[in-house]
Amino acid sequence: MQNITDNIHDWLYATFNPTIAMLIEFAIIGALAIGLFAMLGLVLIYMERKVSAVMQLRLGPNRVGPKGIFQTTADTLKLIVKEGMTPNGVDKLLFNLAPFIVMIVAMVVLAPLMFAKGFQIWDINIGVFFITAVSSLSVIGILMAGWASNNKYSLLGAMRSGAQIVSYELSAGLSILAVIVLTGSLKLSEIITSQENGWWIFKGHLPVWIAFIIFIIAVTAETNRAPFDLAEAESELTAGFHTEYSGMKFALFFLAEYVNIFVVCALGATLFLGGWMPLHFGTGTKFNEVMDYIPSSVWFFGKTFFLIFVIMWFRWTFPRLRIDQLLNLEWKYLLPISMINLLLATFIAIMKWHF
Amino acid sequence: MYRETSIVNESTPTPFSGNGESDMIINVGPQHPSTHGVLHLIITLNGETVKKVEPHLGYIHRSIEKMCESLTYRQFIYVTSRMDYLSAHINNHGCALCVEKGMQLEVPPRAQVIRVLMDELTRLASHQLWWGALAMDVGALTPFFLAFREREMINDIMEETCGTRLTMNYMVPGGVMSDIHPDFQKKVHAFIDHFKKKIHEYDELITDNIIFQNRTKGVGYISKEDAISYGMSGPSARGSGVQCDIRKLYPYEVYDKLQFDEIIEAGGDSFSRYMVRIKEMKQSMSVIEQLIDNIPEGDFQAKTKAVLKLPKGEFYSRVETARGELGVYLISEGGTTPYRIKFRSPGYCNLSALDHMARGQKIGDLVAIMGTLDLVIPDIDR
Numbered sequence: 001m002q003n004i005t006d007n008i009h010d011w012l013y014a015t016f017n018p019t020i021a022m023l024i025e026f027a028i029i030g031a032l033a034i035g036l037f038a039m040l041g042l043v044l045i046y047m048e049r050k051v052s053a054v055m056q057l058r059l060g061p062n063r064v065g066p067k068g069i070f071q072t073t074a075d076t077l078k079l080i081v082k083e084g085m086t087p088n089g090v091d092k093l094l095f096n097l098a099p100f101i102v103m104i105v106a107m108v109v110l111a112p113l114m115f116a117k118g119f120q121i122w123d124i125n126i127g128v129f130f131i132t133a134v135s136s137l138s139v140i141g142i143l144m145a146g147w148a149s150n151n152k153y154s155l156l157g158a159m160r161s162g163a164q165i166v167s168y169e170l171s172a173g174l175s176i177l178a179v180i181v182l183t184g185s186l187k188l189s190e191i192i193t194s195q196e197n198g199w200w201i202f203k204g205h206l207p208v209w210i211a212f213i214i215f216i217i218a219v220t221a222e223t224n225r226a227p228f229d230l231a232e233a234e235s236e237l238t239a240g241f242h243t244e245y246s247g248m249k250f251a252l253f254f255l256a257e258y259v260n261i262f263v264v265c266a267l268g269a270t271l272f273l274g275g276w277m278p279l280h281f282g283t284g285t286k287f288n289e290v291m292d293y294i295p296s297s298v299w300f301f302g303k304t305f306f307l308i309f310v311i312m313w314f315r316w317t318f319p320r321l322r323i324d325q326l327l328n329l330e331w332k333y334l335l336p337i338s339m340i341n342l343l344l345a346t347f348i349a350i351m352k353w354h355f
Numbered sequence: 356m357y358r359e360t361s362i363v364n365e366s367t368p369t370p371f372s373g374n375g376e377s378d379m380i381i382n383v384g385p386q387h388p389s390t391h392g393v394l395h396l397i398i399t400l401n402g403e404t405v406k407k408v409e410p411h412l413g414y415i416h417r418s419i420e421k422m423c424e425s426l427t428y429r430q431f432i433y434v435t436s437r438m439d440y441l442s443a444h445i446n447n448h449g450c451a452l453c454v455e456k457g458m459q460l461e462v463p464p465r466a467q468v469i470r471v472l473m474d475e476l477t478r479l480a481s482h483q484l485w486w487g488a489l490a491m492d493v494g495a496l497t498p499f500f501l502a503f504r505e506r507e508m509i510n511d512i513m514e515e516t517c518g519t520r521l522t523m524n525y526m527v528p529g530g531v532m533s534d535i536h537p538d539f540q541k542k543v544h545a546f547i548d549h550f551k552k553k554i555h556e557y558d559e560l561i562t563d564n565i566i567f568q569n570r571t572k573g574v575g576y577i578s579k580e581d582a583i584s585y586g587m588s589g590p591s592a593r594g595s596g597v598q599c600d601i602r603k604l605y606p607y608e609v610y611d612k613l614q615f616d617e618i619i620e621a622g623g624d625s626f627s628r629y630m631v632r633i634k635e636m637k638q639s640m641s642v643i644e645q646l647i648d649n650i651p652e653g654d655f656q657a658k659t660k661a662v663l664k665l666p667k668g669e670f671y672s673r674v675e676t677a678r679g680e681l682g683v684y685l686i687s688e689g690g691t692t693p694y695r696i697k698f699r700s701p702g703y704c705n706l707s708a709l710d711h712m713a714r715g716q717k718i719g720d721l722v723a724i725m726g727t728l729d730l731v732i733p734d735i736d737r
Binding site for chain 2: 052055056057058152153156160226227229230233234235236237238316317318319320321322323324325
């Protein structure tokens with residue numbers, strides 16, 4: 001993979017002058033990101049439908065295409081041709097802007113992710129920080145949608161979402177930091193290389209396990225998934241912040257939700273499960289060589305989709321929390337635990353007790 | 356929204372009025388996913404906290420009571436299937452009992468047992484649907500499908516014997532419309548065996564779930580005295596410790612010969628009301644097990660004239676539906692149609708206690724409380 005991208009890069013810089021070459025690279029990457037965004041949306045929605053079907057004793061979609069794989073495509077086509085309604089009385093600018101903000105945020109955070117060995121859009125040296133910082137911007141889009149809709153259900157949903165995302169970001173961030181102090185780097189590629197002799201979940205002792213569990217809980221809440229889907233809470237607020245949206249504007253919220261799940265799961269896989277790094281124990285063993293035969297992209301997507309499956313499993317099993325219970329859980333339990341956990345991780349890092 | 360000005364009293368400011376008070380008024384319904392029908396609630400909120408709940412009825416009023424006045428004593432029974440459609444058979448039962456009381460008709464033992472069996476199957480089906488719907492109200496979607504897995508078996512049994520799945524119309528004054536299907540006993544046995552094996556899933560998924568327990572324990576409390584003064588009945592009242600099972604207090608048909616417990620939980624909160632229904636399912640199963648192999652031989656219907664006439668007078672009968680006490684009050688002038696009919700439906704009184712229970716709770720709890728009350732709106736509006 002590294003070779004192909006390097007070759008394209010070299011050829012572009014040899015053929016065109018640097019500015020144009022860079023612009024062409026931007027265009028290619030932009031197209032790829034949009035393509036990936038759409039593909040992820042389709043794949044994950046199909047996956048969610050099948051996972052829920054299995055859990056609910058149903059078959060799931062099975063009419064459009066073999067095993068119903070084109071069902072989501074058909075649904076998306078239907079949403080595209082649907083009228084993009086803008087109700088009377090809404091703040092027209094914010095109402096129409098909100099889905100795009102949510103979508104753009106979801107796309108931008110794809111940039112520093114490392115999908116396979118040497119396959120990364122932007123190897124920024126503050127990669128983890130970038131992802132956590134940018135992904136929290138999506139709350140602006142949600143608040144905007146809720147406020148602009150001029151609907152009380154939307155407003156309540158947006159306010160819940162705001163409180164929820166802002167709180168859970170803290171413990172998500174702290175649990176990420178537990179790995180960062182062990183790695184000593186915010187750069188995703190370095191975090192992955194640091195796991196060459198074993199993933200952090202195996203060699204990080206107790207603090208990393210705690211951090212991993214807290215991370216999974218916190219990102220489930222951050223992406224507004226059940227049992228923390230209070231922003232949507234269809235039995236209470238009909239559809240929460242996107243009650244008034246229809247057509248493609250609704251679809252953008254929906255796609256962005258799934259891409260956000262992918263991003264946080266990819267981040268979790270990178271930090272705790274070694275990203276594209278195959279399952280290694282120690283260095284230079286025969287076991288490691290066998291594992292290296294499996295392509296790195298398979299490792300990355302395998303881990304990510306496993307985490308996504310876990311999050312979907314939550315959704316189809318648990319009832320929903322109440323807003324005060326949700327905030328209690330974060331401020332009274334998760335945050336103190338992850339703070340102490342961070343100290344513990346720092347202590348282990350200083351004593352060099354990790355493998 | 357158009358009602359806001361008329362509903363809010365003078366001192367309450369309008370939403371977002373900015374004069375210090377932060378009341379927000381939301382119309383929940385008539386079309387809303389968790390009102391289970393066309394119930395319209397006007398809730399006054401302070402942030403997420405419910406300050407007042409005002410139910411508005413009438414969206415599915417079909418004047419069933421008035422319609423009954425122009426139908427004969429054989430016909431009017433079947434209109435009541437559309438009241439509480441989840442316990443349609445039990446509604447019919449109440450009406451049939453009332454007519455039989457008026458005519459002083461003796462129901463053959465076989466018909467009595469079949470009626471009770473069907474009653475309990477209906478109650479099971481209703482409680483299963485309630486369980487799924489309540490789980491959906493608190494945000495878990497999967498239980499609904501598990502509940503339907505079992506409910507479907509009951510519906511199949513009903514379909515075979517009664518001809519329909521939901522509105523059975525199986526009652527006639529003096530017995531039941533036709534004899535049971537030859538496969539009836541076998542299928543009921545199969546269902547009981549299946550449900551006994553599966554009922555632990557109900558507990559694992561919802562009852563023992565820590566999130567669910569947190570959502571329901573101590574929420575929506577109503578004391579025994581308040582429950583009585585609001586006229587609550589059925590599992591909702593038994594969750595507050597009120598002894599009100601009509602099957603025990605005023606036994607009809609063969610209920611006095613059966614061994615079953617009246618489930619009473621003293622908690623008075625949502626979780627108690629939940630547990631009452633879960634335990635009632637097990638009691639219903641035990642009732643079915645006692646009867647299914649002991650259906651006496653004989654007629655399934657008493658001999659009656661083609662046109663029924665009730666003597667002049669007033670008649671009242673009551674049955675325990677899946678939701679509580681259904682009273683049928685009938686005035687006869689001696690003709691072939693009732694002069695006046697009044698139904699005392701359980702849902703109406705249970706709904707009236709909603710405001711009392713929901714005050715001070717969060718919106719999410721309001722939905723959960725409504726779920727534990729097991730409201731069926733066509734039963735309330737009639």
